[in-house]
Amino acid sequence: MEFDKSKWADTDFSRDYLDKAEIYIVERRRMFSIVKSFYQHFVSLDRPVNLLELGSGDGTLTYELLKAGSTARAVLVDGSMDMLNKAEARLMEFDVRFVHCSFEELIREERLPGGFDMVVSSLAIHHLTTDEKSALFNKIYHTLATGGWFVNIDVVIAPSDSIENWYMEIWKDWMRAKQATLGVNDPVENIIERYKSLEENKPDTLDCQIGMLKNAGFKEIDCYYKYGIFTIFGGRK
Numbered sequence: 001m002e003f004d005k006s007k008w009a010d011t012d013f014s015r016d017y018l019d020k021a022e023i024y025i026v027e028r029r030r031m032f033s034i035v036k037s038f039y040q041h042f043v044s045l046d047r048p049v050n051l052l053e054l055g056s057g058d059g060t061l062t063y064e065l066l067k068a069g070s071t072a073r074a075v076l077v078d079g080s081m082d083m084l085n086k087a088e089a090r091l092m093e094f095d096v097r098f099v100h101c102s103f104e105e106l107i108r109e110e111r112l113p114g115g116f117d118m119v120v121s122s123l124a125i126h127h128l129t130t131d132e133k134s135a136l137f138n139k140i141y142h143t144l145a146t147g148g149w150f151v152n153i154d155v156v157i158a159p160s161d162s163i164e165n166w167y168m169e170i171w172k173d174w175m176r177a178k179q180a181t182l183g184v185n186d187p188v189e190n191i192i193e194r195y196k197s198l199e200e201n202k203p204d205t206l207d208c209q210i211g212m213l214k215n216a217g218f219k220e221i222d223c224y225y226k227y228g229i230f231t232i233f234g235g236r237k
């Protein structure tokens, strides 16, 4: 499905996500802080860093990294102009370039320079089919400088239905607890149902995606964090 036919091209849909992300996304802040720790430990040492974020949304993750690291330049890619406008407002103080482009176009065309020290993405690549994910991981590999890292926060599908059902239960528990602290009371079943029924969501198993990273040539591949369907995984060129 091309980006302009997806729900993310709808401004109300993307605004609802931004409003509720802290509820919908299990441990969102913790996952960002783990990627920040990764960035500080492996990437942002004593020289300027070239950072690329794919599916940046409103730029929250890049903002956390740029605040934390040595001087860095960042390129943010998203299919939604509305999201990129919000990211631009958030990142005004930094050296940042915005690329309005779908992942499908990124795969087909040469839209980005090479030489990135780190490529990050958060909850965006699961919108691609299995073949497209594999093609994008290959593209990311070629976009990285030697020694550069790819770190991806994303949802995955469990290896069996019984494990998937348990993951949905712990996701519901997390959302109920989060809503209680924020004084919100939306039926969490609707959120799960929407996640499951939206054709934009095409999660693959973690195992399958680790295999794709191996095939692309990545090393030091691992799952760096996991809570039910929410994972952080990646590797080094």
Ligand SMILES: C[S@@+](CC[C@H](N)C(=O)[O-])C[C@H]1O[C@@H](n2cnc3c(N)ncnc32)[C@H](O)[C@@H]1O
Binding pocket: 002, 003, 006, 008, 009, 017, 021, 055, 056, 057, 058, 059, 060, 061, 077, 078, 079, 080, 083, 101, 102, 103, 104, 121, 122, 123, 124, 127
């Ligand atoms: C769930 S939001 C995540 C936003 C942000 N990374 C975050 O964690 O808050 C998914 C983002 O991916 C973008 N996106 C979804 N499918 C895409 C595609 N095929 N090409 C480019 N961007 C896409 C959407 O516009 C949206 O900004």
